[in-house]
Amino acid sequence: MQRINTLGALDDAELIARLKGAGLLIQAGPFVIRLRTRLSHIPLQLRFFYAEYPVHEADVIADFHVKLTGGSGLRRWWHPQAVFLLDGDRPFEPYPVSHALPLFEWGVNWCIAMQAHQYLMLHAANIEKNGRVMLLPAWPGAGKSTLCAALVCRGWRLFSDEFGLVQSENGMMVPNPRPMPLKNQSIDVIREFAPKAVLGPEFHKTRKGTVAHLCPPAASVARADEHAPPAWIVFPRYKEGADLTLEPIAKPHAFVKLTSNSFNYQFLGLQGFQTATRLVRTCQCYILNYSCLEDAVTVLDELALSA
Numbered sequence: 001m002q003r004i005n006t007l008g009a010l011d012d013a014e015l016i017a018r019l020k021g022a023g024l025l026i027q028a029g030p031f032v033i034r035l036r037t038r039l040s041h042i043p044l045q046l047r048f049f050y051a052e053y054p055v056h057e058a059d060v061i062a063d064f065h066v067k068l069t070g071g072s073g074l075r076r077w078w079h080p081q082a083v084f085l086l087d088g089d090r091p092f093e094p095y096p097v098s099h100a101l102p103l104f105e106w107g108v109n110w111c112i113a114m115q116a117h118q119y120l121m122l123h124a125a126n127i128e129k130n131g132r133v134m135l136l137p138a139w140p141g142a143g144k145s146t147l148c149a150a151l152v153c154r155g156w157r158l159f160s161d162e163f164g165l166v167q168s169e170n171g172m173m174v175p176n177p178r179p180m181p182l183k184n185q186s187i188d189v190i191r192e193f194a195p196k197a198v199l200g201p202e203f204h205k206t207r208k209g210t211v212a213h214l215c216p217p218a219a220s221v222a223r224a225d226e227h228a229p230p231a232w233i234v235f236p237r238y239k240e241g242a243d244l245t246l247e248p249i250a251k252p253h254a255f256v257k258l259t260s261n262s263f264n265y266q267f268l269g270l271q272g273f274q275t276a277t278r279l280v281r282t283c284q285c286y287i288l289n290y291s292c293l294e295d296a297v298t299v300l301d302e303l304a305l306s307a
Contacts, residue, residue: 005054007050008051010055015046019035024036027224029177032062035068039100042104045200049101066104066107068100069082082097091110098203101213102213109163112163113163117268119168120164120165120272121164122258123262125138125160126230127151127157129304134232134300139261142237145181147238149186149190149194149197152214153190153193154301158216158217159173159176160178163176166275168268168271172228172230175228178216181211181214198215199215200215233280233284234246235257236288242291244290245287248284249286259276284303
């Protein structure tokens with residue numbers, strides 16, 4: 001089976017032809033996404049964010065068949081829209097056409113959350129250092145994505161800023177590195193924290209405010225098939241003015257917090273319980289309170305070096 005090394009190896013004509021034709025087959029972690037679109041600005045944005053990602057030829061079976069299309073009728077000219085289709089169905093309302101890239105990213109996240117039940121799926125950023133993975137489970141507002149981005153900018157390997165994918169058979173973590181969406185104040189926080197960070201354009205007035213995506217490091221993308229064992233579960237809590245604390249948490253409490261941050265724990269039943277139990281038993285569990293990003297990164301670096 002022939003494979004083009006990366007999306008970046010395709011010239012513009014070939015990239016556009018695949019997007020308009022049978023589809024561009026992007027390997028993103030363990031998933032293959034078949035994307036079709038005629039929206040004229042998408043090829044350039046894909047090249048910016050996905051240049052290092054492998055692409056397949058047409059004989060590969062895709063996990064998700066996605067189409068980004070424009071609105072119909074008068075919407076083609078008046079307040080143009082972008083529509084996300086999965087297998088021909090529209091799972092959510094259209095976005096403005098200028099927000100097509102965030103729509104694609106959020107749509108793929110939705111596809112994973114709805115269908116990837118071969119894994120225990122945690123709503124958790126996860127990064128790797130020295131061959132072991134740290135999970136940062138949290139719901140929106142806790143600073144998870146900002147902290148994940150900061151750690152990646154300091155040399156941690158990105159697994160995902162959104163999904164902790166746990167293999168039930170062996171407890172290993174599965175990478176799914178993709179562009180990291182930073183929202184509102186977090187954009188400037190990361191620009192100040194890591195001036196060399198590669199961020200894409202800002203998308204204003206989305207349903208989550210202003211959003212800009214941080215490019216995943218090429219090294220993280222290149223190692224997307226390298227699984228690693230989990231070692232730490234850290235529940236981050238950002239609060240302005242809070243003192244930095246990293247406190248151990250009892251494992252029964254950690255289990256409850258972890259499973260409440262799962263997309264499919266209840267759906268998996270006994271398998272989910274056994275996988276989550278093994279994960280908590282094999283990891284050191286903490287709660288991190290912080291207000292200063294630099295201090296939070298320093299204490300997690302020290303934690304990774306201490307064991």
